[in-house]
Amino acid sequence: QVQLVESGGGLVQAGGSLRLSCAASGNILGINAWYRQAPGKQRELVASFTRGGNTNYADSVKGRFTISRDITNNTAYLQMNSLEREDTAVYYCNARGYFGNDYWGQGTQVTVSS
Numbered sequence: 001q002v003q004l005v006e007s008g009g010g011l012v013q014a015g016g017s018l019r020l021s022c023a024a025s026g027n028i029l030g031i032n033a034w035y036r037q038a039p040g041k042q043r044e045l046v047a048s049f050t051r052g053g054n055t056n057y058a059d060s061v062k063g064r065f066t067i068s069r070d071i072t073n074n075t076a077y078l079q080m081n082s083l084e085r086e087d088t089a090v091y092y093c094n095a096r097g098y099f100g101n102d103y104w105g106q107g108t109q110v111t112v113s114s
Contacts, residue, residue, distance in 0.1 A: 002026030002103045004093050009108030012083055020078040020108060022093030028103060029096045031069055031076040036089035036110075043092070047078060060086070083112045 008020040024031055033048035047067035048056045055067050064083075069076040076093055090107040097103060 002028055002095065002097065004031070004095055004103055004105035006091060006093055006105040006108040009091060009110045011111045011113060014084055014112055014114050016083050016112075017079070017081045018083065018110060020080065020091055020093075020110075022076045022078075022105060024074040024076075024093075024095050024103075026103075027098065028074070029098060030071065031074065031093055031095045033094045034067060034076070034078045034091060035094055036087075036091045037107075038086075038089040041089075046091070080110070083110075085112050085114055088112050 003025045005023045006020060008018060010018060012018055022031055034046045035043050036046050037043040046058050046061055047065055050056055057065060064081050066079040088111050090109050092107045093105050095103045
């Protein structure tokens, strides 16, 4: 059974930093990406790994967020710097299964105050 557990969210002032973690267990190809969903908005891609192992970022977070992973331990991270109020959302990690299916964690809340 696949399980993804996000952690590291919280309340932070604008300009501050947080580091999110995603720990995966079960039979998966790997952790692919971080998404977020703000109240009243659709879930959006924040950062991801490409097939070649490079990284891809939403324009809104480029230069501020960094995605990384520890493949050996099936863990991924999202380092978030220079946080803005617009970054307030529930953050989810996403993993891909062997049959192309997607797995999601329960999410971790990030709240940025001004």
